Structures are given as structure tokens and as C-alpha cells.
Amino acid sequence: MIKKCICLVLIFVLALLFISCSQNETPYAEKISYDNYLLNLNDKPVFRYRGYVFFANENEFCVAEFKNDYLIKEMSFNKQDICNDGYKKIKNGMSVFDVVSLIGLPTNSFTTGLSSLDFESAEGGKYRIFWDSDMKVLDKTHVLTENNGFD
Secondary structure (H helix, E strand, O other): OHHHHHHHHHHHHHHHHHHHHHOOOOOOOOOOEHHHHHHHOOOOOEEEEOOEEEEEOOOEEEEEEEEOOEEEEEEEEEOOOOOHHHHHOOOOOOEHHHHHHHHOOEEEOOOOOOEEEEEEOOOOOEEEEEEOOOOEEEEOOOEEEOOOEEO
């Protein structure tokens, strides 16, 4: 009887451990906090927005996503010349990572109430991308130019 109880308790504990491991959000063996991540960037210029950190290395654009103050995803993309072709490929529902891979790093966010990021254009204007609450592309209809405002 005691052996059965011990076995049941052991199975229960192992099941709890298995469930908690499978729900771990970060692919990293060790959780990296937001503050430690920024410290490791060694004063590199960064742009921070809604749980994301954007920065550039010598040959790549980098994006890190944080949830509950811990790194959950990080991706790097080869730097490339930015042009309208990348902007035209952006579709509703795309992630921040998808957009950065197409048009580079955001430079700022000027809207209030709406979630948006502005991206530089090689042609001299700016692209404004609007995001839903899950940071998926909601709209990309506004192209800012220096000469005529919204197109």
C-alpha cells in the first residue's frame, strides 16, 4: 500500500515537472532578463518598444522580444538596402520579425493611442506600420514623405 502511494505521488510530481517544462516560453537554457540583456549590448544604440528591443550590429539587424521581463525570442537579419519592394511585401498579420526582415529597423513611434512604428525608406520618406495588440501588422496604408505628409 505504501509503495502504491509513493508511486502515485512520484507519477504526479513527474507529470507536474513535465507540464511546467513544456510550457517554458524561452528557448534559452537560462532566462535572460531585460536589464541584463541591455547591459550585454555594451551601450549600443537601441530602440525599445512594447517589449521589443531593436538594434544593429555591423552586418545585421537584430530584434529581441521580451515577455514578463525575460527574453523569449531573438532574431538577426542581414542588412540590406531598403526599398519599396520590401514594403509592398508586408501583409496584415505579419510579425515584427517578418517586417524587420523586409524593411529594416524601426526608427521611432509617433502615434498616441495606436501602436505604430516608423521605418525609414531608401527613397527619403518613412513607412508607418500599425500593429494590433499581439504586435501583428494591422495596417500599412500611411507612407510619410518629407514633401507632402501622408500619401
